[in-house]
Amino acid sequence: MDIAMNFTLGLSQGIAWPWPIAVYLFLAGISGGAVAVALMLNRYRNQVAENTPVLKAATLVGFVTIVLGMICLVADLTNPLVFWRILIYYNLTSVMSLGVIALLFYIPLVFVLMLVAFRKEVKGCGALAWLDGIIGAFDGIRGALDDYTWDQLQEISLKIKAAETRSEAREIAKRYHLLDDNGHIPYPCTKRVKLTNGLEVGAQLVGIRHDELLDGTGKAGLTFMFDAGFAERNAAAEPPSAGWADCELREWLNGDGLKLLPNELRALIKGVKKVSNNVGTANSASCLSELPATLWLPAMVELCGTQPPDSFTEDYHYLADIYNGEGKEYQLFRELKVSPYSTNETMVRQWKGKDTCWWERTVSPDTSESEGTLYMNRVGHDGDVFTYATPAEKPNKLTCVIPGFCI
Secondary structure, three states, X not given: OOOOOOOOOOHHHOOOOOXXXXXXXXXXXXXXXXXXXXXXXXXXXXXXXOXXXXXXXXXXXXXXXXXXXXXXXXXXXXXXXXXXXHXXXXXXXXXXXXXXXXXXXXXXXHHHHHHHHOHHHHHHOHHXXXXXXXXXXXXXXXXXXXXXXXXXXXXXXXXXXXXXXXXXXXXXXXXXXXXXXXXXXXXXXXXXXXXXXXXXXXXXXXXXXXXXXXXOOOEOOEEEEEOOOOEEOOOOEOOOOOOHHHEHHHHHHHHHHHHHOOHHHHOOOEOEEEEEEOOOOOOOHHHEEEEEEOOEOOOHHHHHOXXXXXXXXXXXXXXXXXXXXXOOOOHHHHHOOOOOOOOOHHHOEEEOOEEEOEEEEEEOHHHHHHHOOOEEEEEOOOOOOOOOOEEOOOOOOOOEEOOEEEO
């Protein structure tokens, strides 16, 4: 019996298509239309990174209908059991053969898109959980922070920044494993960075949509801080009674300090607005003002949260207004329950293998006044964020620089 298939017939010969072909064309139209509309709607709503209900429904309908359409195509063949030949032997002058080639690309594409859309459901199903890693490979999702390139992290940061609500931003971060299932930042979890001075440090994610961008377009998607020192320096202010704005360390951070970072990271860092005491000696929050920052030191409030006025003696209640006005506590440190009233193991940092003190950008206005020179707060070698203020120009102990940055 001759079971060879002839793909050379042209449309000009007036082929009469039987009903399975009509049904196939109808189902293929539903499939392509559903997927196309869902993708365009997601882009129109700036939900490209979101697995919306519309996308889930469209990909499911798209895959089911195209599979049913393929069954109709096979059923219409004279010898359905040898349909595999059409997948191997091609005739590029045949409309049917060209259609098969297109379907070989389209069907796997819709299947992968459906898996990505239903990733959360697949991951939650024990029997299908093994598919999660495969889905992630198609979706650009990695298992941990260090598995991403900086370019990939920038793309994720832009998706988080573009989210309409904070809850949507957090869902995107969860999807890329930057937050765990409870919405917490994994700790410790760093991306290794090789500095130009030969040192290797880790960049720890500390915040999601936290810092205001300098260009006024919203908040940076991701904020990082290094987990170890990459230099030891004085803060040295000129004149000595000035605030953070006049510290040489601030100028160094945005100049030579920035040059310590590898090119692929330095090119992606975004400037942000940081509030600080730029007067020095002060007794009210009027000393606070915004400054542009690329690499920056954390403020005390960003590490340990706000402090009530009654945590200070009566004559120094104003310190709460000054300290609390420099920003908001980063999510990671809030989750780690960093306290201003005790040592904090999670805040201990090292320089060349030894526990060290590290700079904050928070001025100590009362000590600056009593000592007649600028005093800057530091995190102590025991993780205490409050009690290690020291002269900016000649600190009583060599002080490490551990900055943060946004992308």
